Amino acid sequence: MASGALTEPQVHGLLAKRLWFHIVGAFVISLGVAACYKFAVAEPRKKAYTDFHRNYDSMKDFEEMRKAGIFQSTK
Numbered sequence: 001m002a003s004g005a006l007t008e009p010q011v012h013g014l015l016a017k018r019l020w021f022h023i024v025g026a027f028v029i030s031l032g033v034a035a036c037y038k039f040a041v042a043e044p045r046k047k048a049y050t051d052f053h054r055n056y057d058s059m060k061d062f063e064e065m066r067k068a069g070i071f072q073s074t075k
Helices: 014-055 058-068
Strands: none
Touching: none
């Protein structure tokens, strides 16, 4: 009597269903991590480099290092 009320366990297609769930989940998580990296790391770094090179004077920096005696090959 009790066996008629129980449902049979799902065996057919269980692996495919679980794989599909995990593949979609991994794809969504990887997109989220990539977006977080872009906006938390890459964009601020790009802005910092742009700001540095906008105001950087290489000749002034070279003259300061030359006067400090860092270079041995220049007078």
